[in-house]
Every structure is written in structure tokens, then in C-alpha cells.
Amino acid sequence: MKRKTLLLAAAAVLPAAAAVAQEGSLTIVSWGGAYSMSQQKAYHEPYTDKTGTRILTQDESANALAGIRSQVDAGNVTWDVVDMLQADAQRACDEGLIMQIPHDEWLAEAPDGTPPSDDFIEGTLGECFIPQILYATMFAYNEEAFPDGGPQTVADIWDLEAFPGTRSLQKIPQKNLEWALIADGVPGDEVYDVLATQEGQDRAFAKLDEIKDNVIWWSEGAQPPQMLADKEAVIATAYNGRIFNAQVSEDQPFQIMWDGQMFEVDGWVVPVEKSDEQLELIKDYLYFATDTQRLADQAKYIPYAPARQSSVPMVSTHEETGVEMQPHMPTTEKNFQNAVQFNTDFWADYGDLLEERFNAWLAQ
Amino acid sequence: MADIPAAGTVPEMRRDEELTTADGRPLRVALRRSQRQLRRRAFYLVAPLLVFLLVTFGWPIANMIAGSVYNPEVAHFLPLTSSAISDWDGEDVPGEDVFAAMAMDMESGLANRTIGRAAGRINREIPGARSLVMGTARDLEDMQPPYREAFLAEDERWGDLEFWRLIKRETRIVTPAYYLLALDFEYNSRGEIVERPEIYQVYRQLFWRTAWMSLTITALCVLLGYPVAHLLATLPLKTSNVLMILVLLPFWTSLLVRTSAWIVLLQQQGVINDLLVWANIIDASGRIRMIYNQTGTIIAMTHILLPFMILPLYSVMKTIPPSYMRAARSLGATQFTAFTKVYMPLTIPGVAAGVLLVFILAIGYYITPALVGGESGIFISNLIAQNMQGTSAQLKLASALATILLVGVLFFYWLFNKLIGVDRLKFG
Numbered sequence: 001m002k003r004k005t006l007l008l009a010a011a012a013v014l015p016a017a018a019a020v021a022q023e024g025s026l027t028i029v030s031w032g033g034a035y036s037m038s039q040q041k042a043y044h045e046p047y048t049d050k051t052g053t054r055i056l057t058q059d060e061s062a063n064a065l066a067g068i069r070s071q072v073d074a075g076n077v078t079w080d081v082v083d084m085l086q087a088d089a090q091r092a093c094d095e096g097l098i099m100q101i102p103h104d105e106w107l108a109e110a111p112d113g114t115p116p117s118d119d120f121i122e123g124t125l126g127e128c129f130i131p132q133i134l135y136a137t138m139f140a141y142n143e144e145a146f147p148d149g150g151p152q153t154v155a156d157i158w159d160l161e162a163f164p165g166t167r168s169l170q171k172i173p174q175k176n177l178e179w180a181l182i183a184d185g186v187p188g189d190e191v192y193d194v195l196a197t198q199e200g201q202d203r204a205f206a207k208l209d210e211i212k213d214n215v216i217w218w219s220e221g222a223q224p225p226q227m228l229a230d231k232e233a234v235i236a237t238a239y240n241g242r243i244f245n246a247q248v249s250e251d252q253p254f255q256i257m258w259d260g261q262m263f264e265v266d267g268w269v270v271p272v273e274k275s276d277e278q279l280e281l282i283k284d285y286l287y288f289a290t291d292t293q294r295l296a297d298q299a300k301y302i303p304y305a306p307a308r309q310s311s312v313p314m315v316s317t318h319e320e321t322g323v324e325m326q327p328h329m330p331t332t333e334k335n336f337q338n339a340v341q342f343n344t345d346f347w348a349d350y351g352d353l354l355e356e357r358f359n360a361w362l363a364q
Numbered sequence: 365m366a367d368i369p370a371a372g373t374v375p376e377m378r379r380d381e382e383l384t385t386a387d388g389r390p391l392r393v394a395l396r397r398s399q400r401q402l403r404r405r406a407f408y409l410v411a412p413l414l415v416f417l418l419v420t421f422g423w424p425i426a427n428m429i430a431g432s433v434y435n436p437e438v439a440h441f442l443p444l445t446s447s448a449i450s451d452w453d454g455e456d457v458p459g460e461d462v463f464a465a466m467a468m469d470m471e472s473g474l475a476n477r478t479i480g481r482a483a484g485r486i487n488r489e490i491p492g493a494r495s496l497v498m499g500t501a502r503d504l505e506d507m508q509p510p511y512r513e514a515f516l517a518e519d520e521r522w523g524d525l526e527f528w529r530l531i532k533r534e535t536r537i538v539t540p541a542y543y544l545l546a547l548d549f550e551y552n553s554r555g556e557i558v559e560r561p562e563i564y565q566v567y568r569q570l571f572w573r574t575a576w577m578s579l580t581i582t583a584l585c586v587l588l589g590y591p592v593a594h595l596l597a598t599l600p601l602k603t604s605n606v607l608m609i610l611v612l613l614p615f616w617t618s619l620l621v622r623t624s625a626w627i628v629l630l631q632q633q634g635v636i637n638d639l640l641v642w643a644n645i646i647d648a649s650g651r652i653r654m655i656y657n658q659t660g661t662i663i664a665m666t667h668i669l670l671p672f673m674i675l676p677l678y679s680v681m682k683t684i685p686p687s688y689m690r691a692a693r694s695l696g697a698t699q700f701t702a703f704t705k706v707y708m709p710l711t712i713p714g715v716a717a718g719v720l721l722v723f724i725l726a727i728g729y730y731i732t733p734a735l736v737g738g739e740s741g742i743f744i745s746n747l748i749a750q751n752m753q754g755t756s757a758q759l760k761l762a763s764a765l766a767t768i769l770l771v772g773v774l775f776f777y778w779l780f781n782k783l784i785g786v787d788r789l790k791f792g
Contacts, residue, residue: 066753091755094480094494166632171739196492205563216656217739230633345495352758353491353564359747360566362739363573 025054026285029067030083032059033222034245038301039083041319043289046297050288053281064088068097068271077271080282086129086265087174087344087351093128094348098269100128106283108291110310119292119308123341124265130290131267131307133298136240136330136339137175138261140224143253145234154260157235158183158211165234168227171217173358174347175237175262178340180207182260188340196346201354205361217362228254244303244328248321258335264342265307303328425770432763435539437485438531441478442469446535454532457523463511470501481756488757489530489541489550496521526553542757542764567765570744571772577662577743578726584666585673585722586715592670593677593714598686608678615671623732626664630655630736656738664736669725673718680714680790717789720780724773744769 028044030036036059044055058079060067065088071077084092092098103125107116117125124131139157141150151163157179169176178191184207186194194200216233218224224236225246240261246252268290270282288294295306296314303325306312315325326332330339347354383391439446444465452458473479479501480494487494500518507514515522533555534541544550544557548565552558559565592611596604614622629635632651640646654660684707692702730745737746744765751762780786 063753066759069756069759091484094484094498095756096477096480100477219734230631232631232633349487349494350491352488352755355750355754355758356564356566359750360564360569363566363569363742 024052024281025056026080026281027056027058027078028081028083029058029060029064029079031061034241034302035304038298038304041301042298043294046294047285047288051284053285055285065092065097068092068269069095072097072272075273077273079271080274080278081285082269082271083132083266084129084269086124086126086131086267087342087347089126089129089267089269090344090348092269093126096272098128098271099274101130101270103130106130106286108287110292110308112310114310116290116308119310121265121307121309124267124307126267126344128269129265129267130269130286131265132290132295133267133302133304134263134265134307134331135304136258136261136263136335137170137237137342138240138330139235139257139259140228140238140243140254141235141257142228142231143255145231150255151235151257152259153257154179154182155185158207160211160214163235165214166232167211167215168218168224168233168236169215170237171219171362173354174351175342176208177201177204177354177358178262178342179237179260180204182340183207188260188338191340192343192346196350201357205357208361225252225254228252240328240330241302241304248318248323256335258330259338261330261335261339262342263330263339264344266304267307299325299329303330305329305331428763429767431760432542432767433538433540434760435485435534435541436537437482438534439537441473441482442466442531445469445531449528449532449535452528452532454525454529457512457516457525458528460510460512462528463515463522464509466515467504467507467509467511470497470504474501474504484755484757485534486527486530488755490524490527492521493527496527529553529555542760543768545761546764546768567744567747570742570747571768574727574743574745574769575772577658577741578723578729581662581665581669581726582673582719582723584662585670586719588666589670589673589677589718590711590715593674593681596674596678597681597684611671611674614667619668619731620735622668623664623735626660626667626736627655630660630663655736656741658737658741660736660738661733661741661743664732665726665729668732669722672721672725676717676721676790677711677714680711680717684710712784713788713790716780716784720777720786720789723776727773727776728769 028039030039036057040057044057047053048055060079061083064082064084068077068079068082069092071079082098089098093100103116103120107130109115110119120131121134124134139151139154143150145165146163151157151159156163157167177195181191181194181200181204182188184203186200195204216227218227218236221239221242224233224238225242227233228236228238229246229250229252240256243254243256247254268286270279270286274282290308292308292310292314295308296311296316298304299306299311299315300317300319303318306315312331315329317324327334330336385391385394445462448462448465449458452462469482470479473482480498483494483497483501486497496519500515500522503518507518521527530551533551541551545560546567548560548568549557550560592607596607596611598604599607627634631637632653634655636654637646637651641648641651646652654663688706688710689702692706693699697705727743728745729743730749733741733743734746734749737743748762748765748769751758751765754762777786
């Protein structure tokens with residue numbers, strides 16, 4: 001009896017083990033939640049249907065930099081493709097943890113033959129980084145808290161009299177310091193020049209001081225919509241996809257204030273130390289998953305703008321609700337007017353220092 | 365034995381003669397051998413655990429401590445510059461030999477992709493140095509010797525003495541720089557150790573806060589846990605079993621669930637505030653902020669750690685016979701005196717065990733302060749975690765912070781042992 005059970009167990013385990021070991025599986029790391037789902041539908045499933053390659057996913061992108069570093073240090077890199085923020089990718093690239101990517105060699109051309117290096121939105125391609133989407137972090141508010149109309153500009157966010165109530169901001173210096181300067185009258189395109197000076201940093205922190213007592217801090221992307229729904233905060237910074245989801249799928253009375261939105265790119269990186277065989281597979285996947293059609297398809301599931309110009313006209317409707325997606329895209333002209341591009345280079349230089357100062361400021 | 369010579373027993377045995385076994389070996393040796401065998405067997409039994417501890421505990425900690433002082437970036441990735449700069453006096457912009465060495469290091473660093481690590485190390489202390497080094501390295505192809513002029517023409521920051529002094533200083537493989545940062549000190553441009561400007565000081569404050577909040581939480585746990593444990597130990601079995609379940613149920617519930625439950629209760633739109641508003645104790649605009657600050661952390665953590673206080677207390681109280689108190693009373697002590705003079709001293713091993721458990725757990729707590737601590741209620745562990753996710757310089761800072769925390773906990777344990785004695789503890 002015991003022996004039979006053992007045999008049965010072995011029989012059950014073996015095929016699974018064989019399947020994992022068989023050539024043609026990719027371990028892809030991403031953020032989880034609705035975002036991973038959109039990649040699943042737009043990239044992974046069609047790719048598996050086409051090639052039979054199994055795709056194993058892990059929701060570890062929040063720890064991507066630390067994770068890749070420890071895998072490379074240990075000489076045991078199990079992640080094949082990792083979804084990462086551009087700023088983290090920059091750091092990983094500097095440290096030599098991820099591969100340099102010859103974009104025109106690895107990636108698909110646009111349908112009209114434009115090479116990838118021209119097709120991806122300017123300034124989004126990194127030395128080691130293939131952008132997928134462009135997303136925005138911006139202010140959103142609960143309409144019910146402002147019956148006479150909500151804030152319209154970044155300066156309004158600092159106006160505690162006209163728009164009373166708790167604000168919820170992300171507990172990092174990134175973007176908050178930029179917004180503080182914008183609220184203080186610095187034009188969007190000069191923000192980083194000002195912030196690179198000691199006076200500019202002092203000015204930004206002084207501006208944040210004005211609202212500090214009215215701020216609660218979030219650290220996970222799921223928190224701001226929850227805080228807005230609970231009215232724990234009336235205004236919150238959030239990722240546009242999260243707010244869209246609350247608006248469209250949960251019918252929450254939220255409004256996005258696009259003024260001063262800060263957009264940033266998220267995309268793929270490939271950790272170093274891959275076997276040639278595995279690298280071929282990775283290249284094949286990336287060629288497929290970052291082509292014009294696939295990037296456009298992803299926008300059916302989540303309102304993040306495709307990073308290829310050729311994908312933009314192909315964006316259609318939300319798969320689940322049929323809502324037209326264009327008006328919800330951060331790159332739509334109406335939303336994009338006062339947008340500020342998040343400067344990853346600046347933060348690679350000043351991140352260590354400003355994060356410390358921000359923590360010290362918080363602890364006061 | 366040999367001192368008591370009994371007539372007729374083993375007459376040939378004398379005091380200076382060694383006892384032997386039947387096969388003629390000295391008994392002492394044979395005994396030692398058999399005991400060594402026993403010891404070896406015992407060692408084999410614990411060996412798996414020992415290996416496990418070494419691999420999962422000792423090795424990572426050793427690694428972490430090594431990481432907090434290991435400083436190979438400048439010496440390994442700018443090797444020529446490191447040796448060229450050793451003769452530099454630090455008073456004037458270095459000469460062509462240093463710049464030429466830097467140019468060659470950059471060239472090989474670009475090819476090996478190691479230049480970014482050196483740049484990142486320098487950038488930790490001079491923000492902006494990363495893009496200076498990387499930018500110049502990328503433009504190197506178009507530059508012609510002499511490199512001193514070429515570099516200075518590319519960017520005037522190459523004439524910055526602070527930059528070169530930092531490189532000269534950090535050619536060493538082992539550096540205390542991260543420990544300085546972790547204690548809010550730094551090197552000034554002359555290489556002297558000074559306090560950091562106040563706007564960057566955070567870690568010392570966080571260490572103190574972690575310590576005093578952990579102490580507060582421990583004290584609250586004693587205050588709340590003592591009566592509960594007393595009740596548990598003295599009530600009839602049937603009632604105390606029900607009570608025990610009330611203590612254990614939260615103990616078995618997921619930490620995240622309990623923390624989230626406190627958010628629901630305490631937040632400004634939460635249950636407690638709603639009740640207060642409904643009862644007209646406060647008005648709707650005056651809702652109390654009980655979470656996302658120190659109050660939130662203290663309340664939630666006290667609740668979460670309470671079972672670690674109650675259980676050792678209970679196990680000790682259970683063993684104190686009720687007759688002791690009755691005896692004290694019958695000898696004329698008041699209830700109060702009997703309690704403080706007889707009962708309380710007997711519970712000290714339990715209190716001590718609870719205090720040790722709760723304090724050490726609290727001081728390293730991470731998830732609850734992160735979720736309910738807001739800005740004023742976070743612990744040092746939260747900043748350690750945050751630094752772990754960052755650049756490799758931040759990772760080393762995290763290692764230094766964690767090592768200091770570890771030393772702090774060990775110091776507490778030592779102090780505790782001196783004051784109370786760990787051998788007196790009873791955990792249950």
C-alpha cells in the first residue's frame with residue numbers, strides 16, 4: 001500500500017518536473033495584479049499559443065533590483081526577463097547586473113519599417129532597457145469631497161483653504177519634490193535644474209512643510225484608491241491605471257487631475273549570465289512581446305500608453321467594459337499638456353542623498 | 365573509594381595504581397573513549413541542525429557584516445587611478461598621470477561594465493559624480509591626451525579637490541564609511557569625521573525611537589498581560605480554557621490580518637471614530653488621528669505581541685501554589701503585601717521571559733510599523749528594508765544599520781543576563 005502511494009506520488013511529480021526542465025520555458029518577473037494580467041493576456045498567452053514555450057511568472061518586481069543583484073552575486077540567475085522601472089533599470093545597468101540591449105538587432109520593426117530605435121517614444125529606450133508602457137503618477141480626488149469642483153492645478157493641491165482635507169502622497173521623495181517646486185511656481189521643464197541645487201532642494205522641502213500636517217503617506221499602489229474610497233484622504237497621488245480601475249470597474253466617484261502628471265516608463269530588462277540557448281529564447285520572446293501589435297493589445301486591459309508610437313493609433317476599447325481607452329491614456333493630448341517626464345538620470349545621481357533627507361524630514 | 369579500605373575486597377588495589385578494565389586498559393581511558401563515542405553520537409544527532417543554522421543563519425549574518433565594510437569599488441574598478449593617486453598630496457588638482465590613469469580605467473571599465481560601480485560608490489558621497497564619471501567615460505573616444513586638459517574642458521567638476529580626495533581615501537578595501545553614515549556622521553573634504561548636516565540626520569533618531577517605542581510596547585504588554593495571565597492561572601479550568609482560546613486565536617491569526625483590522629478600527633473614517641461621532645463625543649470635523657503615527661504603531665504592536673507576554677507569565681503563575689498566598693494572609697499580611705512580597709517575586713522568571721521575548725521581537729519589527737506607522741511611527745527596520753531595495757551603496761548602508769541593530773540586541777541580552785540572569789527565565 002505504502003509502496004503504491006509512493007509510486008503514485010512519483011508518477012504525479014515526474015511529468016511536472018520534466019515539464020519544468022524541458023527546454024523552452026521562460027521565467028518572467030512582473031508586478032502582479034491587474035498589470036501582470038494585462039501582460040498575461042497581451043503577451044504571454046499568445047506567445048505560448050504560437051511557440052509552445054511555457055511561461056512561468058513571478059510577482060517580484062517590487063524587489064527587482066535587490067533580487068537581480070542577489071541572484072547575480074550568488075551566480076544563480078533564475079529570472080529570464082524582468083519588468084522594471086526605468087530608474088531601477090538604470091541603476092542595475094550601471095552596476096552591470098543586466099544586459100546591454102542592441103534594440104535594432106533584437107526587436108521588431110514597426111509595420112511601416114521604422115526601426116525600433118526611432119519607433120519607441122524618444123528618451124524611453126535605455127542602454128539595458130526595453131520600454132513597454134508609459135504610465136503616469138498624478139493627483140486624483142474624490143468628487144464627493146468637493147461638490148463645488150475639485151483642484152485643477154498642482155498649486156491647488158497646496159491650497160488648504162480652498163481644498164481642505166487630508167492628502168495622501170507616496171512615501172518617497174521622487175515626484176513629491178518635483179510637484180512641490182511646480183506648486184511653488186517653477187515651470188515643469190526647469191524642475192530638475194532647480195532641484196539639482198541646494199537652494200532648490202531647500203525650497204522643495206519648505207514647500208512640502210506647508211502641507212506636511214495634512215498628509216498621510218502610502219507605500220503600496222493599492223492604498224491610494226482605498227484611501228480615497230474610505231475618504232481617509234480626499235486627494236491622493238496614484239498611478240493612473242489604479243484610478244481608472246476604480247472609476248470604470250468599481251464605479252467610484254474619482255477624478256484624475258492631469259495637470260502636472262509625471263510620466264515614467266516601465267519595461268523589460270534581461271539579467272546577465274544567461275546561457276546562449278536561453279538567450280535565444282529570451283530574444284525570441286522579446287521580439288514578439290514588444291512588437292507594435294502586442295503593445296497596442298496591452299492597452300485593452302490597462303490604461304497605460306504603449307511605448308511605441310506605431311502602437312498608439314491601434315489602441316481600442318477596454319476588454320472588460322468596452323470603454324474607449326484613448327481618453328484615459330496619459331499620452332492623450334488633453335491629458336499630456338502639462339506633463340513632466342520623470343528624470344531617471346537625475347534620481348540616479350541624487351536619489352541616495354534626497355531619500356535620506358526625505359526620511360530625516362519625515363522623522364522630524 | 366580507595367580511601368576506605370575494606371578488608372578482603374580487591375586486596376591488590378593500591379591508591380597509586382590505576383583502575384583497569386578487564387582487558388587491561390586503564391579505566392579512565394576506556395571511560396573517556398566510551399564517553400567520546402556518546403558525545404560523537406550526540407553531535408551527529410545535532411549536526412543537521414548545526415549545519416542548518418550555519419547555512420541559514422551564521423553565513424548570511426557573516427556576509428552582512430562583511431558587506432557593511434567591504435569597499436572594493438575604487439580599488440578594483442579604478443586600479444590604475446588608485447595607484448597613481450597614492451603619491452598625490454591632496455592640495456592641488458592632480459597631475460596628468462592621475463588623469464591618464466583615470467582615462468585608461470574608464471576605457472577598461474566601459475568594456476567590462478564595471479565603471480558604473482565605481483561611479484556609484486563615489487556618487488554616494490558626492491551626488492552628481494555618477495553622471496560626471498559615466499558621461500566622461502562615454503565621451504572618452506573623442507578625447508585626446510593630455511587628459512588633464514581634456515577632462516577639465518569636458519566638465520569643470522573634474523577640478524574639484526573633494527572628488528579626488530574621496531577617491532584617494534576610498535582606495536582602501538575596508539571602510540568605516542557606511543557605519544559613519546549609519547550613525548549620522550560623514551567625512552568632510554579634508555577627511556575628518558564630522559556630524560552630518562542636521563537635514564540629513566535620521567538614523568540615530570530612528571534607533572532611539574525604535575528603542576523607546578519597543579520599551580513602551582513591552583511595558584504596556586506587562587501591564588495588560590499580567591492581570592490576564594493571573595486570571596488564566598487562577599480561574600476554574602472551564603472558564604480559563606475559554607479565556608485561553610481568546611488569547612490564542614489572535615496569536616494564530618495572520619499578522620497582516622490583525623494589522624489591517626487595526627487600520628479599519630482606528631482610521632479617521634474607522635469604527636472607533638464613527639462611534640465617537642455617533643455618540644456626539646467628537647464632531648465630524650474633529651475626528652481623531654489614531655493611526656499612521658506612533659499611537660497606531662504602539663496600539664497595534666502591543667496587541668500583536670501580547671500573547672508572547674501572557675503565555676510565559678501564565679506558565680509560571682500556574683506553578684505557584686495558591687496556598688502560598690493563603691499562608692501569607694494567615695501570617696497577618698494584607699492582600700497587597702502578600703501579593704507584592706510573595707506572589708510577585710515568584711512571577712519574576714515569567715515576567716523576565718516575556719519582557720525579553722517582546723522587546724527583542726519589537727525592536728526588529730517591520731511590517732506593522734510599515735503599515736500603521738505613518739511617518740512618526742516607523743522603526744529602524746523600515747529604513748533598513750528601504751535601503752535594501754536601493755543602490756549597492758544603500759545596500760551596504762542597510763548592512764551597517766542591521767549590524768548596529770544586531771549589536772544593540774546582543775547588548776540588551778547581555779545587560780538582561782547581568783540584571784536578571786537568563787538561566788532564571790521560564791518560557792513555558
